Amino acid sequence: MRISAYIFLLIGLTLISCEENFLLEENTNTQFNVRINDVELPVLVRGNTASKKIILFVNDGPGLPILDHAHIDLMNFKDIESSFAIAYFDQRGTGNAQGVINKGSLTLKQYNEDIFDIIRVLEAKYDQPDIFIMSHGFGSYLSSFFLLSYEDSNSVKGWINLDGNLLIQESTVWEYKHTFLVNIAVEEIGLGNNIAHWTDALDWSANNPTISKQAQKDQWRSYLGNPSEFIIPSEQRDLLTREAFDIIFTSSYNPFPALWSRNYKITAERISEEVNGTNLIPELSHLTLPTLNIWGRYDDIIPPELGEDIYDAIGTPSADKYFEVLLNSGHQPFENEPSLVSQKVVDFVGKY
Amino acid sequence: MMRKFIFVLFVILSTSTMGQFSIIPHNIGISYLGETVTHPGGKISLMYNLAQWNKVKKSKRGLAKTKRRNTTLNLNFGGLYHQRYQTALFFLPEIEFSQSNKKGWHWATGIGVGYMRTIIKNTYEVQDDGSVEAVNSGHNYGMTNIYFTYGKDLYIQNKKRWRFFLKPQFAIAFPNFPAVTGYFLMEAGIAYKLRQF
Numbered sequence: 001m002r003i004s005a006y007i008f009l010l011i012g013l014t015l016i017s018c019e020e021n022f023l024l025e026e027n028t029n030t031q032f033n034v035r036i037n038d039v040e041l042p043v044l045v046r047g048n049t050a051s052k053k054i055i056l057f058v059n060d061g062p063g064l065p066i067l068d069h070a071h072i073d074l075m076n077f078k079d080i081e082s083s084f085a086i087a088y089f090d091q092r093g094t095g096n097a098q099g100v101i102n103k104g105s106l107t108l109k110q111y112n113e114d115i116f117d118i119i120r121v122l123e124a125k126y127d128q129p130d131i132f133i134m135s136h137g138f139g140s141y142l143s144s145f146f147l148l149s150y151e152d153s154n155s156v157k158g159w160i161n162l163d164g165n166l167l168i169q170e171s172t173v174w175e176y177k178h179t180f181l182v183n184i185a186v187e188e189i190g191l192g193n194n195i196a197h198w199t200d201a202l203d204w205s206a207n208n209p210t211i212s213k214q215a216q217k218d219q220w221r222s223y224l225g226n227p228s229e230f231i232i233p234s235e236q237r238d239l240l241t242r243e244a245f246d247i248i249f250t251s252s253y254n255p256f257p258a259l260w261s262r263n264y265k266i267t268a269e270r271i272s273e274e275v276n277g278t279n280l281i282p283e284l285s286h287l288t289l290p291t292l293n294i295w296g297r298y299d300d301i302i303p304p305e306l307g308e309d310i311y312d313a314i315g316t317p318s319a320d321k322y323f324e325v326l327l328n329s330g331h332q333p334f335e336n337e338p339s340l341v342s343q344k345v346v347d348f349v350g351k352y
Numbered sequence: 353m354m355r356k357f358i359f360v361l362f363v364i365l366s367t368s369t370m371g372q373f374s375i376i377p378h379n380i381g382i383s384y385l386g387e388t389v390t391h392p393g394g395k396i397s398l399m400y401n402l403a404q405w406n407k408v409k410k411s412k413r414g415l416a417k418t419k420r421r422n423t424t425l426n427l428n429f430g431g432l433y434h435q436r437y438q439t440a441l442f443f444l445p446e447i448e449f450s451q452s453n454k455k456g457w458h459w460a461t462g463i464g465v466g467y468m469r470t471i472i473k474n475t476y477e478v479q480d481d482g483s484v485e486a487v488n489s490g491h492n493y494g495m496t497n498i499y500f501t502y503g504k505d506l507y508i509q510n511k512k513r514w515r516f517f518l519k520p521q522f523a524i525a526f527p528n529f530p531a532v533t534g535y536f537l538m539e540a541g542i543a544y545k546l547r548q549f
Contacts, residue, residue: 098528120482
C-alpha cells in the first residue's frame with residue numbers, strides 16, 4: 001500500500017510540474033523552453049514585463065551558458081530589470097539546453113533561427129512587446145549576424161552592443177591592440193603616471209609595428225598587465241561559495257552540463273571553426289536600427305578603438321546611434337561600472 | 353543504438369534467470385532520490401541476490417573475522433523532478449558488489465545501465481504559419497550510473513528485515529547535448545527483506 005502511494009506521488013509530481021505564467025507585471029520571473037528542431041532552449045524572463053519592453057540578452061561565448069549567472073544576477077542587471085524585462089537564454093549546445101542533436105546543427109544559421117524563434121515566442125506570450133537585443137562579446141557577433149540576416153528583424157527596436165566582438169581576424173585585432181597600447185601609454189604619460197614604464201611601452205610599440213609572435217604578445221601584456229593587476233580593471237568576479245550553493249541546490253539549474261562536461265568545448269570549437277577569419281564590420285552599414293554601443297576604456301580583448309570603428313560602420317543615422325566609453329571599465333563594464341551601464345541602457349530603451 | 357541497448361539489457365536480465373530464479377526479489381527498497389540532493393525524486397528497487405559467500409580473515413590476534421559478500425542485481429524504477437528543468441522517469445538495472453560485517457554495517461559499489469525518459473514542461477514552438485503553440489516535449493536517453501552505498505542491515509545481527517542505506521551516485525544521460533549530461537544524485541532509502549538467499 002505504501003509503495004503504491006509512493007508511485008502515485010511520483011506520477012503526480014511528474015504531471016503537476018508547475019505551469020509558468022506569462023504576466024505583464026513589474027517583477028516577473030518566468031522560465032520556459034523554446035523548441036527548435038528537436039532542441040529545447042531554456043528562456044528566463046525576469047523583471048518588468050508591464051513595461052511591454054523585453055531585452056533579449058545574448059551572452060558572450062561561444063559555448064558559454066548564462067542562466068546560472070542570471071540566477072544570481074552576476075551581470076548586475078537588477079536595475080535594468082526594475083524598468084524593463086530581460087530574457088536570458090542558454091544558447092544551443094550550452095548550459096541547460098536539452099535534446100539529442102547532430103553536432104552539425106551547431107551553426108550560425110541555426111543560432112539565427114534560435115534567436116528568431118525565441119523572439120517570436122516572447123512576442124506571442126507577452127502581448128507583442130517591443131523587443132531589444134543586448135549582447136556582450138561574442139554574443140554581439142551572433143546578434144549582428146542575426147540582425148543582418150533576417151529581414152524580419154525589423155521587429156527588433158534596438159541593439160545594445162556591450163564590448164562586442166565582430167572581428168574574428170587575429171592579425172587585424174592585434175593591429176587594434178597595438179593602437180590600444182599606444183593610446184593608453186600616451187594618456188598615462190599625459191597624466192604623469194609611471195612615465196618611465198609607459199615611455200618604454202611607446203618605444204617598444206614604435207619598434208614593433210606588427211604584433212604576431214607570442215613573445216611580442218607577451219611583451220604587450222607585460223606593459224598592460226592582466227585584469228585587476230595593473231591598469232586593466234577586473235573581469236567578472238568569481239562565484240561566492242554561497243552563490244555556487246544557491247545555483248546547485250536551490251535553482252532550476254543543473255550545473256553539470258554547464259560546468260563539467262565536454263559541451264563547452266564541442267560547441268566552442270564548432271562555432272569558432274565557422275567564424276574564424278570573418279569580419280562583420282563592413283556589413284554593418286546595412287543596419288539602421290537604434291544602437292547603443294558601450295565600451296570599457298580598458299577593454300584589452302576588444303579594444304575601444306575597434307569599438308569606435310564598429311560604431312562608425314553602423315548604418316543607423318547618427319541621431320539614433322551612440323558610442324559610450326566607460327572610463328573605469330574593462331571588457332565587462334557591467335562588472336566594473338554597473339550603475340552607469342544600467343542607467344545608459346535604461347535611458348536608451350526608454351527612448352525607443 | 354536502441355537495439356544494442358535493449359540487447360545489453362536482455363543479457364543482464366538473463367543472468368538472473370539462471371539457476372533457481374524466483375520473480376520475488378530478496379529485498380525491495382524504496383528511496384528518496386535527490387538530484388543534487390535537493391531536487392526531489394524517488395525510486396523503487398527490486399534487489400535480487402545473485403551470489404553470496406563469506407570471506408574469512410584472521411585478525412592480528414589470530415581471531416577469525418568473517419565478512420559476508422554479495423553480488424546483487426537491482427532493478428530500479430524511479431523518477432526525478434527538477435522544477436523548470438525537466439522531469440525524468442527511468443528504468444535502471446544495476447550490478448552491485450557488497451560486503452557486510454557481523455554487526456550488519458555494509459558498503460556496496462556498483463554500476464548501472466538503463467533508460468531515461470525526460471519530460472520538459474512549458475515548452476513552446478513556432479509553427480510553420482508563424483503561430484506559437486505549447487508542445488509536449490521530452491527525450492529518450494540511455495542512462496548509466498556509478499555509485500557507492502553505505503548502510504546497515506538489521507537482519508544480520510537482530511533478524512529484523514529492514515535495511516537502510518545512503519547511496520551517493522553520479523549518473524549520465526547519453527547521447528545528449530551535444531555530448532552527455534551529468535547528474536549528481538543522493539539516494540537515501542530503506543529496504544525490506546522478502547526472502548532469504
